Amino acid sequence: MTPPLNSIISRLHLKQLRLLIALGDHGSLLKAAQQVALTQPGASKALQEIETTFDTPLFHRTNRGLEPNEAGHCVIRYARLIHTDLSHMREEMVGIERGQGGRVAVGVIMGAVPRLTDAITAVIARNPDMSVEIVEDTSAALLSQLDAGRLDLAICRTTISQTPQFYESIKLQDETLAVVANVQHPLRRAKKLALQDLAEYRWVVYRANMPMRLLLEREFRDAEIRFPLHLLETTSAFATLAVLQSNPSFVALVSIDVAQFFARHEMTCILPLHLASRSEPYELVTRKGAPLSAGAKLLIEQLRGEDGGES
The missing domain is CATH 1.10.10.10 (Winged helix-like DNA-binding domain superfamily/Winged helix DNA-binding domain)
Structure with a gap:
């Protein structure tokens, strides 16, 4: 025993x-x-x-x-x-001694990665000795890591939690969604698309019961179109990108921030499909009552000070 x-x-x-x-x-x-x-x-x-x-x-x-x-x-x-936690503690203490940001561990859902990385870049420019750990995962997993004290803050959604009252959360921005595809996708030059036009293509989606997946299912249901049977499910932005680049006929639903980042670097194209539904907004989340490190405070100030995204 x-x-x-x-x-x-x-x-x-x-x-x-x-x-x-x-x-x-x-x-x-x-x-x-x-x-x-x-x-x-x-x-x-x-x-x-x-x-x-x-x-x-x-x-x-x-x-x-x-x-x-x-x-x-x-x-x-x-x-x-x-051993890793002790190493991180030492990094943070060194930062405190030097009057710098120390270390911060932050979680993020896929759609908010561009927003977070822009904020981190700005903070590090002013605090070059600051160390940052980024954990990309689902809202449920990130909240679990917040509970365990392994993350200082997270950009995710508390609505998936059965105990949202345990968190301090601030609405960060609304999430607008876009459909992306390989730059050689057969419909890349279309001026306007309806959901029916993409119904027979293979979709890269979040797994069942996640907000973005539920939204896509609702779009198909409202359009009275059968939801695609053969899906590729992932919560990883990199996996989504790799799949799209390897398969010119696949399409994926991502946040507009991710879509614009991919398109700006000519990694994918944005297909001209308008979605009537909106996803739930991102929240800046911390554990209620948990002390915040200097690095966490700097990053929170930067995130809150930035202009909101697409609405």
């Missing part, structure tokens, strides 16, 4: 976490011991103490060395996360 959290905290040491990471990297007790400046007997004793702390074996002993079992993979993964 896994020991209580307080027991693990009181018995586990940072050097033991370093040993776990080294064992995960090398699979050899000798090499791991050398990496963390321990003797092999010292490393063997430390590993025994770790397994005693968790009350379970973490490695299979084989002729090739030590191979993590399922529990071992779990513990090593979290050891790496703790």
